[in-house]
Amino acid sequence: MDNKESFIVVDRVSFSYTAESGAREEAALKQVSLTVAAGEFVAIVGHNGSGKSTLAKHLNGLLLPTSGDVWVAGMNTKDEQHRWDIRQTVGMVFQNPDNQIVAATVEEDVAFGPENLGLPPELIRSRVDEALAVVGMSEYAEASPHSLSGGQKQRVAIAGVIAMRPRCLVLDEPTAMLDPVGRREVMETISRLNREERITVILITHFMDEAVKADRVVVMDGGRVVREGTPAAVFQEMDLLRGLRLDVPPVIELASRLRARSLALPEGILTVDEMVTALCQLRSRI
Amino acid sequence: MPIEIKDLTHIYNPGTPLARTAIRNINLTIEDGEIVAIIGHTGSGKSTLVQHLNGLLKPTSGTVKVDGVDINQKGVDLRTIRWKVGLVFQYPEHQLFEETVWDDVAFGPRNMRLSDEEVRARVERALAAVDIDPALANRSPFELSGGEKRRVAIAGVLAMEPSVLVLDEPTAGLDPRGRQDMLRQIQRLQEERHLTVVFVSHNMAEVGALADRLVVMERGEIVMEGPPKAVFAERDRLEAIGLGVPEMTALMAKLREMGWDVPVSVLTVDEAEKAIMAVLRREARVGTRGDL
Ligand SMILES: Nc1ncnc2c1ncn2[C@@H]1O[C@H](COP(=O)(O)OP(=O)(O)OP(=O)(O)O)[C@@H](O)[C@H]1O
Ligand SMILES: Nc1ncnc2c1ncn2[C@@H]1O[C@H](COP(=O)(O)OP(=O)(O)OP(=O)(O)O)[C@@H](O)[C@H]1O
Ligand SMILES: [Mg+2]
Numbered sequence: 001m002d003n004k005e006s007f008i009v010v011d012r013v014s015f016s017y018t019a020e021s022g023a024r025e026e027a028a029l030k031q032v033s034l035t036v037a038a039g040e041f042v043a044i045v046g047h048n049g050s051g052k053s054t055l056a057k058h059l060n061g062l063l064l065p066t067s068g069d070v071w072v073a074g075m076n077t078k079d080e081q082h083r084w085d086i087r088q089t090v091g092m093v094f095q096n097p098d099n100q101i102v103a104a105t106v107e108e109d110v111a112f113g114p115e116n117l118g119l120p121p122e123l124i125r126s127r128v129d130e131a132l133a134v135v136g137m138s139e140y141a142e143a144s145p146h147s148l149s150g151g152q153k154q155r156v157a158i159a160g161v162i163a164m165r166p167r168c169l170v171l172d173e174p175t176a177m178l179d180p181v182g183r184r185e186v187m188e189t190i191s192r193l194n195r196e197e198r199i200t201v202i203l204i205t206h207f208m209d210e211a212v213k214a215d216r217v218v219v220m221d222g223g224r225v226v227r228e229g230t231p232a233a234v235f236q237e238m239d240l241l242r243g244l245r246l247d248v249p250p251v252i253e254l255a256s257r258l259r260a261r262s263l264a265l266p267e268g269i270l271t272v273d274e275m276v277t278a279l280c281q282l283r284s285r286i
Numbered sequence: 287m288p289i290e291i292k293d294l295t296h297i298y299n300p301g302t303p304l305a306r307t308a309i310r311n312i313n314l315t316i317e318d319g320e321i322v323a324i325i326g327h328t329g330s331g332k333s334t335l336v337q338h339l340n341g342l343l344k345p346t347s348g349t350v351k352v353d354g355v356d357i358n359q360k361g362v363d364l365r366t367i368r369w370k371v372g373l374v375f376q377y378p379e380h381q382l383f384e385e386t387v388w389d390d391v392a393f394g395p396r397n398m399r400l401s402d403e404e405v406r407a408r409v410e411r412a413l414a415a416v417d418i419d420p421a422l423a424n425r426s427p428f429e430l431s432g433g434e435k436r437r438v439a440i441a442g443v444l445a446m447e448p449s450v451l452v453l454d455e456p457t458a459g460l461d462p463r464g465r466q467d468m469l470r471q472i473q474r475l476q477e478e479r480h481l482t483v484v485f486v487s488h489n490m491a492e493v494g495a496l497a498d499r500l501v502v503m504e505r506g507e508i509v510m511e512g513p514p515k516a517v518f519a520e521r522d523r524l525e526a527i528g529l530g531v532p533e534m535t536a537l538m539a540k541l542r543e544m545g546w547d548v549p550v551s552v553l554t555v556d557e558a559e560k561a562i563m564a565v566l567r568r569e570a571r572v573g574t575r576g577d578l
């Protein structure tokens with residue numbers, strides 16, 4: 001585990017939950033190995049119950065492997081003495097934002113993380129203001145987080161982790177409850193943090209059009225990683241994905257159907273704009 | 287079962303500094319057997335509105351009538367209203383509370399004092415309808431993945447076999463196949479049992495595929511209403527209020543801007559494929575090359 005490029009290393013990790021009844025469930029993760037480079041943007045997709053959230057919780061030491069190891073910036077998550085450093089390095093947005101609310105007002109909630117880091121008050125103030133602005137929730141700074149709508153809670157949870165400026169962001173379905181413009185804004189924010197501030201991003205999502213924005217897509221099935229590759233490569237395998245309860249973005253499906261009708265569309269069309277450009281070029285040649 | 291909403295306003299924390307008008311003067315009639323989708327940006331009042339349909343929230347002013355009965359009148363038994371109007375919350379965690387998945391889904395039917403046999407049959411049917419493995423029935427509902435929790439929460443309401451189904455973002459967090467199956471399931475129930483369905487969604491492709499009518503909310507008010515194709519024809523207006531149109535509709539709009547003669551009312555990949563091929567064929571015929 002000496003590779004500097006390998007910011008996060010998941011090494012043959014298996015994990016079984018122990019149910020309340022004491023019975024051990026079928027393993028939720030089975031021999032999962034995954035390496036994420038610093039500054040990379042990785043999307044994780046997979047059917048309900050495939051182990052995505054379980055894997056995410058391993059990345060900041062919230063869950064520890066039953067067997068195997070997870071390394072974050074060279075620190076083993078099992079190592080008691082690194083626990084604090086690891087939580088600072090990897091910021092998490094959970095699937096259910098309710099579980100994340102800790103304070104009586106929205107701004108206190110967002111300030112909680114930076115305060116915990118012991119930052120000076122002026123810096124906390126500016127980070128909180130900025131984070132709330134980024135997610136469009138400034139207007140609600142003084143509201144009680146519990147009185148927010150579903151999507152507003154989700155935005156506040158995202159602001160909370162942005163305000164911490166961790167080196168790595170793990171986002172578990174951060175846009176599940178957002179309206180289309182909100183979804184686009186959050187995706188733009190994530191991409192910007194990744195591009196401009198070189199923050200490593202791990203995004204779990206059921207929206208294939210979001211996964212397309214990543215550098216790499218990881219596909220999970222029944223607790224295992226079954227595919228990894230660039231979005232263009234992974235989303236080419238339409239039948240495989242459908243068999244795994246997944247899908248491809250409509251644009252990719254359309255491109256493949258048009259090619260099947262022998263239109264000479266270039267490979268690698270992933271977005272509406274790319275499709276428009278390709279179709280217009282094609283048409284100009286008729 | 288028809289629903290009639292008249293001049294409905296809801297203010298949270300009225301008369302305090304924290305007062306917030308979440309919905310204002312809503313007038314909406316939902317016909318018996320209709321499927322209506324409510325869309326709108328975050329915080330526009332969708333959840334507040336739908337929580338009035340079974341009396342969970344009380345109007346600050348205005349009325350809600352279910353099957354002709356004002357549900358907030360004195361003497362109306364809200365329990366029976368809740369059996370008729372089944373509501374699934376936006377966050378399934380707000381709804382799950384029993385020790386096991388089975389008990390959670392059985393809770394409603396047991397409350398309705400159905401026979402053990404009938405309860406069992408309904409729970410089995412409901413779990414199958416949402417595609418939950420019977421092996422999970424003895425698990426605590428809190429020991430499930432996010433998508434599994436949502437399915438169980440929906441099963442709990444289906445098991446009551448209500449005449450009106452109200453679903454707040456029923457497909458959020460489901461995997462793509464699960465999303466499709468859930469839509470089919472809702473459609474099937476509507477057809478078989480002539481259910482009235484009201485659902486909230488942020489997924490434009492999905493409301494386009496399922497709903498007879500869209501209701502668009504913005505800052506607590508209804509600002510647009512109509513069949514999906516008509517509503518999606520107003521792309522700029524939707525964008526301006528935080529919404530969008532299905533990806534294929536957006537593609538057609540952009541092609542039109544580039545001079546393609548394609549229809550605006552396209553929702554699906556099928557329709558888009560046909561529209562594009564039609565233009566290219568037409569032009570290939572007019573031009574010299576005939577190989578398209
Ligand atoms: N606390 C728990 N106790 C026992 N089993 C659990 C617990 N949480 C999850 N599981 C099980 O572990 C498996 C993986 O769950 P996980 O939450 O990681 O899935 P996921 O891929 O995030 O799914 P989703 O898309 O529905 O969020 C599932 O079979 C689930 O039922
Ligand atoms: N319990 C509450 N107390 C005070 N205000 C509330 C409460 N619940 C919601 N609100 C406010 O009422 C407005 C409407 O909220 P509602 O939950 O109905 O929105 P929504 O359209 O469902 O949003 P979303 O798409 O994010 O779920 C929002 O401004 C919200 O902050
Ligand atoms: Mg999950």
Ligand SMILES: [Mg+2]
Pocket residue numbers: 149150151332333334376454
């Ligand atoms: Mg809501």
